[in-house]
Amino acid sequence: MNINELKKQLQLKEQQLLADMARGAADTRKSRGAEVQDHTDQVASSEMKESAFQENSYDWNILIEVRDALLRIENGTFGKCAACGQQIDDDRLNAIPWTSYCLNDQSQRDHKWFPKTD
Numbered sequence: 001m002n003i004n005e006l007k008k009q010l011q012l013k014e015q016q017l018l019a020d021m022a023r024g025a026a027d028t029r030k031s032r033g034a035e036v037q038d039h040t041d042q043v044a045s046s047e048m049k050e051s052a053f054q055e056n057s058y059d060w061n062i063l064i065e066v067r068d069a070l071l072r073i074e075n076g077t078f079g080k081c082a083a084c085g086q087q088i089d090d091d092r093l094n095a096i097p098w099t100s101y102c103l104n105d106q107s108q109r110d111h112k113w114f115p116k117t118d
């Protein structure tokens with residue numbers, strides 16, 4: 001595991017997320033400023049706001065995880081699963097450097113949050 005490389009990736013991701021959110025906020029401001037012509041425009045504009053909001057909250061959640069991962073690098077707990085304490089697989093960390101769970105615990109959490117409905 002090349003921690004300096006992962007740290008660079010995390011910092012890059014942090015910058016990208018901040019830029020995306022700033023752009024999203026600017027778009028929302030622009031659409032809010034635009035004269036709403038008629039009902040269809042109103043619907044379109046509120047749908048746009050809704051999807052911008054969802055995108056921003058998704059980006060926000062990832063940003064929190066990225067910053068937590070940078071903190072873990074600083075305090076030396078990076079790469080350890082927050083649930084079982086085991087070392088997280090290198091391939092998984094290279095793919096998702098901000099993950100705080102091993103694959104096993106992540107899939108258990110996913111099942112908990114998104115139970116399969118047969």
Ligand SMILES: [Zn+2]
Pocket residue numbers: 081082083084085086101102103104105
């Ligand atoms: Zn685990």
